[in-house]
Amino acid sequence: MLTYTVRRLIALIPVLLGLSLIVFLMIRAIPGDPAQIILGQLATEEAIEALTKQLGLDQPWYIQYFTYLGDLLTGDLGESIKTNTAINQEIWPYLAATLELSFCAMLIAIFIGVNAGIISAWFQHSWFDYIAMILALIGVSIPIFWLGLMEQWFFSIQLDWLPTSGREEVRNPVTSITNIYLIDTLIQGRFDQFVDVLRHLILPAFALATIPMAIIARITRSSMLEVMKSDYIRTARAKGIRMFWVVYKHSLKNAVIPVLTVIGLQTGLLLGGAILTETIFSWPGMGRYIYDAISARDYPVIQSGILVIAFIFVMINLFIDLLYAAIDPRINYR
């Protein structure tokens, strides 16, 4: 297992290199001269030339790439053009906001998705199965944008249960330490604020969880159905083990591998795809950070922001791969 882990880590190097190269080239494909756009309409030729030089844009692209790579290796993500601040200094609050939201969304998606899938498989062709699968079908096809606004209208305006947007009640703001507010409020023993933060999380987390939840439910169901037809399950039932344990223990353990794969992929998509949710619920996370950077042509931020998200995506999938081995001893990594 240890050698496998090390080997997988080494195999990450070309992946990450490829990733950085693709992101780097992608940014260069955006139309327009960055220096001109940054400086605006009144810019003089000399100013544009000076900035081009300062940004290193007068060098051939491969030199630019290697300089960029060298900076990355020393942990330097570059400097935002818009704010004149080092990106690794300013990125954390956005990343923390996105991680908090995605983590909660994934928790909801996994908890509800997996259980719905299991129960649907268990009681195949029951009314629960039909309803759950219809909901799952709606879930994968529903526009998040519409869902978010409907959630706000129903839960905030009609029922007045939950706040519509933001991370906290701004009149009573959280003092940030880690920028993950659930943790910050607990550290400070502010349980009133903890509840407030949790209430702000619910609507966006559910909106964000909808698609992965539906996909996880469908995969879990089909995977469970397959496993539950196998001989050892019949044996287990013949032995007189309670159906609950047959389903949640014997079957789930073997059905979980494809589910894990989907969870890994969906978590990655969640991180990158949170932008709509972040926009509707005005959640100050990575999606909006990168989106605003695109509008402002803040190239270093676009580049590093995408890279950070991609990096997390790769790491999550590595983690999932390692989890396979831990869960299923039949998987032999040599």
Add this chain to the structure above:
Amino acid sequence: MKKKKSFWLLIVLMVSTLIFAGCNSSTSGDNGDEGGEADEGSTGGTLVFGRGGDSTSLDPAITTEGEAFKVTKNIFETLVEFGEQDTELHPGLATEWETSEDGLTQTLKLREGVKFHDGTDFNAEAVVFNFERWMAGNKEQFYYYNSQFGDKVDSVTAVDDYTVEVKLNTAIAPFYKNLAMSPFGIASPTAIEEHGDKFLENPVGTGPFKFQEWKRNDRITIVKNEEYWDEDLPKLDSVIFRSIPENSARLNALASGEVDLIDGVNFSDVQQIEDNPDLQTFERPTMNVAYVGLTNTRGPLQEKLVRQALNHAVNKEEIIDAFYAGAADPAVNPMPPVISGYNDEIEDYPYDPEKAKELLKEAGYEDGFEMELWAMPVPRPYMPDGQKIAEALQADFAEIGVKAKIVSYEWGTYLEKANNGEADSFLLGWTGDNGDADNFLYVLLDEDAIGSNNYTYYKNSEVHDLLLEAQATTDQAKRDELYKQAQVIIKEDAPWIPLVHSRPILAGKSNIKNFLPHPTGSDLLSHVEVSQ
């Protein structure tokens, strides 16, 4: 052993269910608390202002962005100030001002006893410091200083502690109107020296509110300046500007009570707000223009007759009813009627498809032609929905045989490509900065502005001469005359189809008092009160 594991699994399931159930049940109690918080303690209370975007800089001198000025307007003051809802000039940090006969020397008497938020004294030296900072900065950084004053300012000197003299090498007719613009808020010299290029995150002015906190992309908090020179102001204890990018989500936040005041209300939502007894709407007096630019250097649009024909083809009233809920007036000239020098004798090209077809025939395009029509990808107060308005125009043009193909790009690309003259026809608009005709006609349609804001590449030397002469004329009546002449020529040349002057809508809770939206889009909140 096996049983034990399953037991724990069950426990985890149950606990997580409880947590979520707990979240829901705790909410009703919490809402009660919120009401309590607003009531308690201080007299003025807090106003939460929901808006579409975050600021990029809180140093007004180095930005051109409306979202920045909305905040800095309340932190900084200018030497002269606009009126509450117009662009008439009133005393600001200067109590009196005087222009010499030749228009080249401007003398300002400053208000005494004013301090910056950091305790620095406000005096002539501070004003000179600010001017020197703007003058020394490069063009890219200090955009507004360079476009409004540029090389025309020769020197700025402190005559005594509270008198400043500005010497110009060319007269600038709207000198004081320019000075009243938000970018020329006077900043604390001490703070500028201390923070350097981080001043944009640590703004220090003399205004009614002090800067407190900025969480980027989320909110900006400003608090009452207890030392403000007008003891009665501000009424509020603090203002929190929250960015909520989506228009409908912002209205939802207002309806659920999380914010007190919002801008960027969809025209289509106005009725719903007016039907709600807890809410009210505010109309911002118009100082904008939305238009269809007809790039004068491209294809059939090079022909004046074709451009006039397109002007006849557009049914403005229908567009106003459909997309502005009536909160707009049809535009005749490139600037709104409130601007001094507006020519109200000019008549618009009437909506007349037949006449349009005749003109096309005369120009040799009897069978019509094809062109691109660019639709703005972002909503603006003057252009609530670029795509739909483009579709309405497409239908209007089709009626006279002109086939318009609707095209759109990401906003940054859109502006850049249009600026390069790559669009045949395109939607765009402008909100005035200082209420001066120069700020519309010269900025948008003079040949000097090609490459900056003259996107249609319109060039007419007669107009150019008139606009330059008006810039150097200090006699307002004479200036008005010059602008009126320029508008006649522009109308005839038809570089645009002026569409509408809209009245942007804001909405707030019904307990908000004394909120007066300003035509420039930057609202001074010092008089605003929130009654409990």
